[in-house]
Amino acid sequence: MSNTQQRSTQHRDARGRPIVAVTGLGIVTSLGQGKDANWEALTSGRSGIHAIERFPTQGLRTTIGGTVDFLFDGPFAAPELSEKLAMLAADEAVGQSGLGQAGDFPGELFMAVPPVEMEWPQKQELAASIEGDVDYDGLLREAATLKHKAMHELFLFGTVADHVADAFGTKGSPISLSTACSSGATAIQMGVEAIRRGDTPAALCIGTDGSIHAEALIRFSLLSALSTQNDPPEGAAKPFSKNRDGFVMGEGAGALVLEDYDHALARGATILGIVAGCGERGDGFHRTRSSPDGKPAILAMQDALADAGLSPDDVDYINAHGTSTPENDKMEAMSCAAVFGERMARLPMSSNKSMIGHTLTAAGAVEAVISFLTIAHGRIPPTINYVTPDPAIALDVVPNVARDAPVRTVLSNSFGFGGQNTSLVLTAEPARS
Amino acid sequence: MQRGVVITGIGLASSLGEGIETHVAAIAGSTAPVVDATSFAPYPVHPLKVLDLDRQIPKKSDQRQMEPWQRLGVYTAGLALDGAGIKDDVETKSLLQVIVAAGGGERDHAVDGAILTGLRGANAPGAYLNERLMGDLRPTLFLAQLSNLLAGNIGIVHGITGASRTFMGEEQAGVDAIRTAHARIAAGQADIMLVGGSYNAERRDMLLLLELGGYLRKGDFAPVFDREAAPGIITGSASAFLVLESAERAAARGAAIHAKLDKVIAARSKRAPGTVEATLRRLIGNLGPVAPGALAISAATGAAGITAEEASAIATLPQARRIATGDLVGHALEAAFPVLVALAAAALSTGHAQEAVVTGAGHWRGEGAAHLVKA
Numbered sequence: 179m180s181n182t183q184q185r186s187t188q189h190r191d192a193r194g195r196p197i198v199a200v201t202g203l204g205i206v207t208s209l210g211q212g213k214d215a216n217w218e219a220l221t222s223g224r225s226g227i228h229a230i231e232r233f234p235t236q237g238l239r240t241t242i243g244g245t246v247d248f249l250f251d252g253p254f255a256a257p258e259l260s261e262k263l264a265m266l267a268a269d270e271a272v273g274q275s276g277l278g279q280a281g282d283f284p285g286e287l288f289m290a291v292p293p294v295e296m297e298w299p300q301k302q303e304l305a306a307s308i309e310g311d312v313d314y315d316g317l318l319r320e321a322a323t324l325k326h327k328a329m330h331e332l333f334l335f336g337t338v339a340d341h342v343a344d345a346f347g348t349k350g351s352p353i354s355l356s357t358a359c360s361s362g363a364t365a366i367q368m369g370v371e372a373i374r375r376g377d378t379p380a381a382l383c384i385g386t387d388g389s390i391h392a393e394a395l396i397r398f399s400l401l402s403a404l405s406t407q408n409d410p411p412e413g414a415a416k417p418f419s420k421n422r423d424g425f426v427m428g429e430g431a432g433a434l435v436l437e438d439y440d441h442a443l444a445r446g447a448t449i450l451g452i453v454a455g456c457g458e459r460g461d462g463f464h465r466t467r468s469s470p471d472g473k474p475a476i477l478a479m480q481d482a483l484a485d486a487g488l489s490p491d492d493v494d495y496i497n498a499h500g501t502s503t504p505e506n507d508k509m510e511a512m513s514c515a516a517v518f519g520e521r522m523a524r525l526p527m528s529s530n531k532s533m534i535g536h537t538l539t540a541a542g543a544v545e546a547v548i549s550f551l552t553i554a555h556g557r558i559p560p561t562i563n564y565v566t567p568d569p570a571i572a573l574d575v576v577p578n579v580a581r582d583a584p585v586r587t588v589l590s591n592s593f594g595f596g597g598q599n600t601s602l603v604l605t606a607e608p609a610r611s
Numbered sequence: 612m613q614r615g616v617v618i619t620g621i622g623l624a625s626s627l628g629e630g631i632e633t634h635v636a637a638i639a640g641s642t643a644p645v646v647d648a649t650s651f652a653p654y655p656v657h658p659l660k661v662l663d664l665d666r667q668i669p670k671k672s673d674q675r676q677m678e679p680w681q682r683l684g685v686y687t688a689g690l691a692l693d694g695a696g697i698k699d700d701v702e703t704k705s706l707l708q709v710i711v712a713a714g715g716g717e718r719d720h721a722v723d724g725a726i727l728t729g730l731r732g733a734n735a736p737g738a739y740l741n742e743r744l745m746g747d748l749r750p751t752l753f754l755a756q757l758s759n760l761l762a763g764n765i766g767i768v769h770g771i772t773g774a775s776r777t778f779m780g781e782e783q784a785g786v787d788a789i790r791t792a793h794a795r796i797a798a799g800q801a802d803i804m805l806v807g808g809s810y811n812a813e814r815r816d817m818l819l820l821l822e823l824g825g826y827l828r829k830g831d832f833a834p835v836f837d838r839e840a841a842p843g844i845i846t847g848s849a850s851a852f853l854v855l856e857s858a859e860r861a862a863a864r865g866a867a868i869h870a871k872l873d874k875v876i877a878a879r880s881k882r883a884p885g886t887v888e889a890t891l892r893r894l895i896g897n898l899g900p901v902a903p904g905a906l907a908i909s910a911a912t913g914a915a916g917i918t919a920e921e922a923s924a925i926a927t928l929p930q931a932r933r934i935a936t937g938d939l940v941g942h943a944l945e946a947a948f949p950v951l952v953a954l955a956a957a958a959l960s961t962g963h964a965q966e967a968v969v970t971g972a973g974h975w976r977g978e979g980a981a982h983l984v985k986a
Contacts, residue, residue, distance in 0.1 A: 234737030237745060291779065293758050295715050296820065298730075298740060305727040312727035314720050314815035318654075321822040330824030331975070335714065335758075336780030340976050343879065351787055351877035351977060354780040356713075356759045364776055368791075375798040392737070396744045397753035458774035460709070462766040465676065465754050474772065595754070596763025598775070 189439050189608075191454070192487030195374045199442045199607070200450045201277060202435030204270030205547045206263050207534045208244035208428060212270055217551050220559040221580040225412035225533045227426050233392045240404040242411040243390050244428030244535030257294050259388025261338045263431035263540070264289065268346060268384055275435035276447060277380055278347070285380030285437075287348035288368040289339040290361030292389040292539040296333045300326075338386070348382055358594030359499075360458075361385055362432060362542025363602050367456040369436040379441045385543025386431035395427060401466065403503060413563050415536075417500035417529035418507050418575045420568040425501040428535025432543030434550075449607040451550045454587075455486025461597030467505065472513035474599045479517045479589060482601035488587065490518045493525065493603075495558055495583070497549045497590040498575075500529025501536050510591060511571035526583065528561040528576040542592040542600060549588040549604045557582050616796045617986055618956045619866040620695025620854030622687040622807065625940035625950070626657035626847055629690065631957040637939045638908075638958050644938060646832040646845070653829040654822070656812045657847030657941030662686050673768050678717050678755040679848075681764050684809025687850035688765045691805060695854035696866060701770070708801045709762050709775035710792050712784035712808035712945040716756025718816040722747045761809060771805070778945075782910070783877065783977030784808070785948035790875040790979070792855050802860050807852030807953075808946035817846070817944075826914055826974050835913045835937035836922050842915035844974060847941020851953035868986035869960035870967075872952070874898050875981040887917040887972045891924035894980035898968060901982070906964035907931035908955050910947040910971030917972050928968060947971055948979055959985045 189197050205212065208226030209219040219226070226244045235241035249262050278284045301317065304326060308316040320326070331337055339352040357364040362385025369381030398404050405414040405424040416422045434453075442449055459481065461474040468475065483490060499510055515522045530548050531537075537544050552558055557580055564577040588604045623634050626645040636642050648655040664682055667689030668674050674682060692698040697707070726743045733739035754760055762775035778784040778791075785808045792806040811817075821827050821844060828843030861868055876894050880886040895901075907928050911921045925933055936942070936951050943950055948971050955967035967983045 234735070234741065236735070236738040237741045293715050293756070293779070295718070295756075296816070301723065301727055302730055305731065311724065312731075313724040314819060317819055318815060318822055321819055322825075324825050326823055327825065330820060330826075333820055333823075334781055334975060336783060336973075336976055339780065340879070344881070351783060351790070351879050351979075352780075353778060353787055353791075354784065356757075356777045356779055357775070358757060358759045368776075371795065371800055375794060375800065377794065392740055393744055393748075396741065396748060397750075397756075400745070400748060400750040401753060460766045460772050460774045462770050462772050465760065465763055465767065594759070595757060596759045596775075597766050598759065598763075600774075 197439035198370045198373050198453045199437050199439040200434055200453060200550060201437045201442050201447045202271035202275030203450060203547045203550055204267035204433040205544060206246060206266050207430035207544060208246050209534060211266055213551060220533055220548065221557055223560050223562045223578060225562060227411045227414060227535055229411055239406045240395060240399050241408045242414055242426060244426060245390050246388060246429045255297050255332060256389040256391055257332060257338055260292055260386045261341055263388050264338060264342050264384050264386035265345060267431035267433035268342060268382060271433035271435045272346060277435055277437065282347040283382055285348060285382060286350045286372055286378045287339060287343050287352040288365040288381055288383045289342065289352060289354050290365040290385035290539045290543060291338050291354045292387045294333055294335050297391060300329050346382060357598040357600065358596050359538055360542055360592035360594040360598045360600040361539040362544060363592040363600040365543060366434060366453060366546055366602060367600065370453050370456055373436060373438050380435060380437040383436055383543065384431060384433045385540035387537050387539040388429045390427050390429055398427065405502065415502045415532045416563040417502040417532050417561055418568060418571060418573055419564055420566045422502045422504060422507060424503050426535035428537040430534060430537040430540050430544050432540055432547040434546060451553055451607055452605045453602060454605045455482045455603035457481025457485060458600045461599060466595050468509045472509050472516060475509060475513040475593060476516045478599040478601045482603045486603040488603060492587050493589045494585045495552065495588050496525060496527035497545050497588055498527050498529045499591040499593045500531055502531060506593065508571060511573055523572055524574060526558055526574050526576050528559055530559060532562045545590055546602060546604060549590050553585050553588060553606050556584050613797050614799060615858030616793050616855055616872045617858050617861050618853050618869045618872055619856045619861050620691040621869055621953050621956055622691030622852040623953050624662060624683060624687045625849035626660055627940060628660045631960065634954055635957050635961045635963060638934060638954060638963060644832060648831055651818060654818055654827050655832055655845050658813055659683060659848035668768050676751060677764055680809050680811035681755065681761045683811060683850045684761045685764050685768050687809060688805060688807060688852040689769055691852040691854050692769055703803060704771045705773060706803060707771050707773040708804045709765060709771060709773060710788040710804065710806045711762040711775065711777045712788040712949060713758040713761050713777050713779060714945050715758055717814050720815055781944055781975065782947050782971060782973030784945045786877045786977060786979030789948060789952055790877050793872055793875045796855055796857050803856045805852060805854055807949040809850035810848060810943040810946040812846035812848040812941060828913060835911050835918060835935040838913050842913060844912045844914055844942045847943055849940045849943040849950050850946050851949040853953055870956040870983045871986050873982040873984050877979045879977050884916065887978060888920035888923050890978045891921055891970055891972060892927055894978060895924060895927060895968060898980060898982040901928055901968055902966055903929040905931050906958055906967040907933045908936060908951055908967060908969045910936045910951045912942050912974045913937055914974045921970060921972050925970060952981055955983045959983055
């Protein structure tokens with residue numbers, strides 16, 4: 179190939195940076211494993227929320243969740259489920275991309291993983307051999323026998339990514355990150371940045387969360403963050419409805435193979451879409467509440483659009499954070515109105531969480547995968563359970579039934595505790611325009 | 612485009628106290644490590660020297676909503692911002708990007724013990740656990756336990772409205788935090804960043820995690836590279852935050868520059884005997900030429916095998932003056948590498964060295980190295 183030809187195949191974005199293509203997508207949620215199962219359920223308006231059977235729920239205010247119950251026969255710890263979900267989603271994404279060889283992925287790994295800590299069954303196992311009252315000195319003495327060595331690796335923060343890196347042969351030092359409920363989007367953003375820097379031709383970006391256990395549920399419950407409308411379970415997540423009363427915890431994983439666009443073209447890969455822009459802003463207002471003026475969320479969306487070189491008018495659909503908490507949905511609607519103006523009344527914005535619950539650490543990645551499926555199919559998944567609209571937030575939430583519509587550009591929002599606001603601009607493959 | 616990256620703010624706090632001078636005195640060899648061998652016996656720890664928290668966290672309500680590791684980190688981040696002269700610069704703080712290497716929150720040890728005791732005789736253990744957790748967990752504890760809430764608290768207390776990211780994964784989180792911050796500034800993806808970590812060693816839940824794998828040293832303190840008879844980690848409460856900035860930006864605002872952060876590299880070897888040494892030798896080689904007599908600071912953990920391997924890799928540096936953070940402040944897991952880089956930058960800033968190489972191998976996974984030169 180001559181130098182001239184090489185130059186002519188160098189695609190760059192409006193800022194002269196490498197374009198970041200998506201060549202593989204994978205997903206697991208309570209609706210099922212894989213893109214086909216999830217897409218069928220999401221566009222049928224089916225809910226994956228159900229009564230929790232994993233642990234006793236006696237005495238709890240919330241007894242429902244979008245748990246993924248079809249992967250293990252026996253008991254497991256949260257990091258084991260998070261790892262399994264990540265492996266399955268990554269396997270689907272890497273398989274679809276056709277990139278590299280089995281166990282030799284030619285790119286870096288960016289993983290959003292839930293916080294890990296020692297769980298009750300393992301602590302009980304240590305406590306079983308202690309005489310008299312249990313305290314941490316007793317647990318330490320039992321640990322020092324080295325009979326429970328496997329627990330060390332199991333409860334290290336870095337282990338899930340370590341195992342995924344081993345399985346897929348990703349390159350470099352894998353990143354395990356958290357930006358709370360925007361973690362999945364941050365994993366994608368970090369992959370985009372690494373490819374734009376030219377550090378890596380490809381990135382495997384994963385968000386995973388399999389951490390619904392009694393204590394995790396109780397902690398959110400004590401913050402009054404969860405819906406308590408347990409019956410029927412599938413009706414509890416009601417984003418943007420007037421009677422919304424909290425989110426429903428969900429589990430799942432989303433995986434994306436990101437690749438330098440020219441690298442993908444050169445190997446004849448199918449381009450599934452482009453991660454065109456990312457925006458993120460901190461909110462120094464409060465530990466759990468968003469700034470009442472929505473400023474950080476507004477700036478995150480505007481930054482993402484500017485990063486993509488697009489304007490609000492270019493957006494065809496918003497994949498909402500839409501948790502179904504009174505505060506988030508109000509703040510998000512208001513922030514979107516500030517960014518999109520009068521157009522917001524007609525601009526479709528739906529929440530996948532109405533069906534899969536809030537997959538927390540995984541949500542940004544899971545919802546990015548669904549956004550690319552939305553682009554590919556020209557069909558928008560609905561916001562289900564939209565029976566009692568909230569008159570204070572007039573929106574086109576694509577109520578209850580999926581809608582066919584050409585979608586080229588999606589804005590996907592993720593907001594989290596600790597003042598984390600991340601927005602992604604996801605677009606169709608340029609050749610389709 | 613690769614831009615120069617410089618360190619314009621250093622925040623350091625540990626068992627030795629706080630600030631650049633205190634820690635440089637220890638590097639110079641005039642301070643003995645502070646060790647508490649009794650409070651957590653048989654496990655020695657380096658306890659944090661009490662901080663005057665009001666100086667960096669003025670609101671008591673903010674202090675109350677944090678755990679010790681978060682207060683330590685927020686305090687130290689404040690020292691770095693002060694040192695860089697940007698503490699009251701609202702515009703810079705709206706651009707400032709933050710990366711924090713963090714672990715998890717502290718358990719309520721008394722609650723855990725009481726529940727574990729009760730669970731042994733409970734007829735319906737699941738229902739008992741639910742009842743006790745609903746009654747005994749403090750709602751705010753949850754927030755203190757979210758890894759990203761150190762970054763959140765830094766934002767709230769210091770008024771930073773730039774975005775933050777939290778890396779997890781023990782020692783390597785600290786390596787990758789500094790590596791990523793450096794890469795983003797070098798590539799022009801950010802102009803100024805606050806990066807660091809914080810670790811509270813005075814907690815039995817973390818001792819438990821490490822001891823499950825048999826990684827802790829028991830008994831008395833011994834220097835990191837002299838623990839063969841009884842190898843293991845002695846953890847230390849410590850935090851370091853750095854303000855990293857593009858050289859142009861720092862020059863344009865006339866900021867005092869402590870050191871140039873020339874290179875940061877990381878690896879993840881598949882651990883087997885010899886892999887840590889081979890990996891660190893490769894990383895040191897990739898740092899580029901290092902003049903004889905450079906300062907070599909190591910975050911070696913003291914763990915069996917890999918500590919000696921790290922020593923062998925460092926020995927390849929010509930006439931280097933070797934120092935171990937474990938001999939100064941102890942091992943600070945996620946914060947270990949930030950502390951390491953901060954100590955090197957402090958040494959360069961005060962003229963104790965012209966050039967420094969830092970290395971660290973995580974106790975379980977991950978290897979990192981960095982090269983700093985005098986600005």
